[in-house]
Structures are given as C-alpha cells and as structure tokens.
Amino acid sequence: MFSYYLRLAYLSIRRNPILSALMVAAIALGIGASMTTITVNYLMSANPIPHKSQQLFYVQVDSWDPNEPAEEPNEPPDQLTWTDATNLMAAQKAPRQAAMASSAAVVEPPDQDAKPFNAGIRLTFSDFFSMFDTPFLYGGPWDAQQDANKEQVVILSRETNDKVFGGENPVGRSLRIAGRQFTVVGVLADWQPVPRFYDVTTGAFHETEELFMPFLLKQALQLPNGGNTSCWKTPEEDSFEGFLRSECVNYQMWVELPDTQTKQDYLTFLTHYVNEQKALGRFPRPLNNRLSDVMQWMENQQVVADDAKVMLWLSLMFLTVCLLNTIGLLLAKFSGKSSEIGLRRAIGASRTALFYQHLVETACIGLAGGIAGLLLALLGLMGISSLYGEFADNLTSLDLNMVVFALLLSLVCSILAGLYPTWRACNIAPASQLKSQ
C-alpha cells in the first residue's frame, strides 16, 4: 500500500510541478535558515567535556571591595588573586586541582635559521592534564614534584611542535623560552574544547595555548600577565612580588570533586579558608564562595552570544512563515484535486486510506525540503564562517546529530503543515465532486 501511495504522490507532484517546487523551496528555506542558527547555538552551548562536566568545578571566593561587588548584584570576582590561588593549591583539599593563568613569552627555536616567535602560555599545575583528559601525542604531563620545584619543563601544542621540531618526538630536548632553557616533557595531540571552558575570561572560543608550563614559574621567571587583570585596591609596593601579593585577580582555578560529599567538604574548606583570611584582615565582604560546574559556569559567563540568540529566534519565526506558506499551498493543491478525491471516495477508498495517501505526499515534500534545507544550512554555515572569520572557526560544522535533527524537523514540520489541508481534502463528500463532471 505504501509504495502505491508513494507512486500516487509522485504523480501528484508531477502534475503540479510549480506548486510542489514552491512548497519544497519554502520548507528548504525555513529549514536552512533555522538549522544554520540552531547549529551555531548548539555548538556555542555545547558541553565541552560531557563525561565529567558535573565533577569539575570553577572556584570563586569574594575577595573584592567592601564598598561594591565585583559585579552586580552580588557576584564574587570571576578570577582569584595570586595569594588565594597558591594557598588553595597548597591546601590540596580536592582529589584534583589546578590553578591557572595565561601569559606569553618569546620562543627561540633550536634551529638557528628559524625566527624567534611570541607564544601564548597556559601556566598551570600537573592535575590540569588528568582533570581535562588532554590527549598526548608524545610524552605526558609533568608531575606534582616538578610543580613544587618550579622546574623549567614545558608541554607543546601539536602545532608548536610541528613549527619548532618539525613534528618529531621532542621529549627530553631543550627549548629556549623567555630567555631560559626548558625541557620538553610532552606534546599534546589536537585538543580544542568548544567552548574553551577552562578560561573564558577573554572570550569563550579562543584556541588552546601553544605552551603549557608549571604555574609557579610565573613568580620565578616574572612572566607577564595575560588575560584580564582587575584590581579594586592598588598594590602596596612597586615590584613584581608586590603585584603578586596584591588584591588584583588574574588567575582561574578548577577542582575535580567526584561526588556531593567531596563537594560539600570542599565548600566547608573554602568557608574555613576565607574565615582564616578574614582574621588576617583580608576578604572585607560577606562570605560568598562559589563552586560552579562546567555548564553552570558557561551559563554564568554567558558564553552563548546574544546575537546568536536573536538570530535563532528570528530564524524560527522565519520557519513559521515558511510553514504557513506551505499550508496555504497545500490547501490550494489538495482542493485542486477534489474531483480525484471524490472519485476515489465514490469507488470505495476510506477516509483513513485517503488521509494516509496525502500524508505520504506531504512527507515526501517535507523530506525533499529537508534535504534541500540541509544543503542550504551548509551554505548558511559557510556564510557565517566567512562573515565572522576566526571568531566562528569552531562553531560552523554540521555533525551527524544535527543532520538527523534537520531531517526530523523538516518531516515533523511538513506533516504538521499537511494535517489541516489533508483533513479538509478528505472531508469531501463523494457525490458533490462527481456531479459537475
């Protein structure tokens, strides 16, 4: 029966090629526009580390100005001071923890002909790599002892390794960075979480850094501040050490807490820590500690751009217009077929049979529209990618989920659009249409 309906649908589509093409086009445009924006929003709000996003927590303590919050209404600062980052790390109260900072330094490749270049650095602790499951191409992370000893060890991104060592295994080799000799301990394989959740303070969709090295080297080598530095109080002395001891925030910290008990314990520890610091005359504001898991933190930092949301809403309305259009065209098409429907009814087809027949026809149109819509969405994403350039590099690829979703969406939409016209077509009394013939 189904194949018979398919054949009827084919005949009917061929009989009205222009109307049918208009319908396919309308559905395709609607699906194309909404799939483009849905994809961008989907990738922006994607979970960058799904298997453990609920066990990773961003740490905030309120070390800010007594007279005003870091951000209204009563948000603690989005980063930590050096004092708090190093104290919390020294306490080791979570199963895994990593404070971090961004910086930059000049790299001098061993090859005399290669030009020195400036590279972005993520300063962090050894737990960073196990917490975030970073894939390694060569070698592996440094260890906690090397953190404590401020050893000059470095992990390179794959690209940096290609550039400096021609992609060969560099583990154990030495590299001059910031005027010092470093030992390469590892090379990361391609690793680009989207969003780059571990530090979103200067934008959520940046590339991962070129170099990773122990956090405490910041102090030892006096590495410059990257990212945002905010101060509510002027540092008390003119020196690098003075700046590190100040109330300026420039550091992020993540902890891994596998269950609610460890999370509770860590919150208790934070309360205890802040009270201790209050006794030393710091933390003039009321207690306001936060632990946010990955997705809560992305929400708090408003990682999905407002423009993307506006586009999403507009494109869904666009889809609505396209569907209204399709309903109108289907009404026109089916009422043009009223004599055929009357005839089929008169020779014994049931209403249910006719209903199915027309539903198959709309579904065919919907599917055709969906496929064409997917192609349009690909075009749309290419357009977005060329308009936004590097800002949208990681945000414009269609994955299998999205393809299936698009086809389902177009099927559901076209069937919904077809319900009323089909119902009306099937309600034709058999005799009325035969008379005028």
Next chain:
Amino acid sequence: MQAFSCLEIGPIFRALSRNKVSALLIALQIAVTLCIVVNAVHILLERRAQMARDSGIDEANSFYISSTGFAADFNQQVTIQTDLDAIRALPGVKDAMQINAIPISGGGWSMGLQTQPGTEFDGVGTAVYMVDEHVLQTLDLELIAGQPFQDTDIRWRQGTQRDWPAQTIVTKALAENLFPDAQYQDVVGKTVYINDDEPILIQGIVDKLQAPWVGWNRVENAMLSPEKTLFSTSTYIIRTEPGRLDELMPKVEQLLADSNKGRVVRGMRSMNETRERSYRRDQAMIKVLSTVMITLTLVTALGIVGLASFSVNRRRKQIGTRRALGASQGSILRYFMLENFIISSVGVLLGALLSLGLNVVLVESLGLTRLHWYLLPIGMLALCLVGLLAVLGPAKRAAAISPAMATRTV
C-alpha cells in the same frame, strides 16, 4: 472609482468568508514577516549607528606594531628611543609614538577617576592611554582647551609601578562625565583623584578619542597619561602622510626587525583592519539580518502569488461570467487587488502588534533598545505594497480571461 470600490467590498467579503483559511494564512504570514522585518531593521539601524561612530584618530593613515625583547642584553629604554627616532625620520611618516593600548582594538587599560579623594567615593571609568608629547599629531587629536604635554612632562613607567604622573589630558566626554555641571573649558585646572586618593591635574581637553572597547557604554571616556612604558612588550602607533600607509607598513616592520635582533617584531596591523575586526560581528549581523529579511519577503510574496493564482484558476468560470455580464477588465483587476489589500491590511495590523511584542521581549531579555516608532508605519506600508505587487500578476491574468469562458463547462 470610490463608488465602485464600495460596491465591490461586499462581494469581496462574502468571497473571503467562504475561503477564510487561505485568507487567514496569508494575513498571518504577512504579520510574522512584518514582525521580523521591523525588528531586524531596528537592530540593523542600531548597529549601523554604532559602526558609524568616529574613533577620533586618523584611521585611514595609521597602523601599529609591537616589539618584545628576549635577548639577555636587551635594553628596553634604549630600544624604544632608537626605534622612535628611526621611525619618525622615515620619509612619509607624519608622526609616531609608543602607546600602551590601541583605540577600538579590544584590549587596553582602564582606571576610575573621582572628583573627591577617598575609598568611599565612586570613580568614573575611563580608558588610559600612556603617550608622549607627540600624541596630538600622532593620534590626530585637537586640543580644545588647556595645554599640551611638553617633552619634560614625559616620564618612564616601570612594569609594576603603581603611581601616576601628576597631570593628564582628558577627552571632552570624560570631562563632562566627571563634572556634569561645568562647561568643559572650566574643567582645565581641576584636580581629580586616581587610585582613590592620588591627585592628578587636568591640564587639557581633547575633542574626541575612543576607548579600546567598542561595546563599552563609556567608550568616549579616555585619559592621556604622559609616560613611556618599560613593559615586556612595547607597541608603536604610526601615522603616515595621506596615502602612504601601504608603502610604509613593510618598511617599518623591516626597520625594526633589522635594527635589533634581540627582539620579536609582531602584531603589525592597520587601523582600518582593526576597525574591521572590532566591528566584524556587527557587520556580520547586518548581513545576516539583511539576507533573512530579503528571503523572507520573497517567500511571503511567492506564497501570495501561489495562492492568488490558485484562486484565480478556481474562479475562471465566475470571472468569465462577470466579464460576460459587462464587468470591465479593470474592475476584475481591481477586485483582486482590493481583496489582497484587505487581507494585507489585516496582516500588517496584526503584525504591528506582534512587532511591538517581540521588541518588548528583545528589550527585556537581551537588552536591545525600544523600536523607533516610525519603523512600524514604513514597514506596514512596504509590506502592503509587496502584497499588491505580488498579486498584480495573477490579477492581470484574471482580467485577461475571456467572457467566452462563461459558456464552457470547466
């Protein structure tokens, strides 16, 4: 004409009420289309206005480049002085200086200035540009009151130094923000406080200079601080004679790279490119919205054409009969146009309400501004016109139906 229309409205309404759903579908399409178009145009105009703001500097003829020293014997202070002397001596360079942050580039330094000392007072946020006595010429600023910096005013700032030079030049906007009740000329000579209680004398006012952050609501607030910096990276901004930018950019890069091998020269970019990058999202949004609007209007118009053609086809016999009974081609045409106009009117009225509704949602959830009132009537009129244009084709075909059609059976 008037009389005819009145006579025709009755039959049109009766015909419409027989085909309520089709008419309603078109009206709804027009309503949602209007809603999208009006709100999209609103966003688009807002972005345009933002992008049209002047940064205050000579963007067409300016570029910047950074240098980071790494060699053990690298002397920052000597390098900066040598670099600046060499760049300024290049033919075609109008002027150049070191600066800590680039206007409208997205990255920079901000401080709070307050008119009374003390931690309990709020400061007015401002961008800080650390500049030397070449600032007016290099950034193309006009000193509209007070005194410019002299070379003796300029000090060297160490990497972690906290205190500030004793004088500053501020933008007119910042002067007016600090002292809302005074004329900007009278702000010269006043003392403001930085770091809660460190006094700074305002010695001059410049016309206009934007902060590095184009999305900041205080983007017109900037202060000039007379100092050169000894940070690990130093950035030079260079203004060329009109039209010589492309020729000088590679020359300056080469000059810096050759003059000192103990550093990395990087990040060279023209101000035009900087503007393009800073406003790229707005530019993209404008293009996306324009595409959406045009396609959507087309879809709606095609829908109207489709439905109108269909209704003309279905009424061929009636039209033939009317023609046979003496109706002119014009009156058939008028019939369809009027029918469409009635549907469109209902659609745009509904659409006006929807537009206001969507705007309220956008204002509340995403912080957009209120719709300009004049966009609604313009949008309504435009969509009615689109409707009439779309129906013109089918209506003409209807008018061309021969009266003889009345005698045929189908």
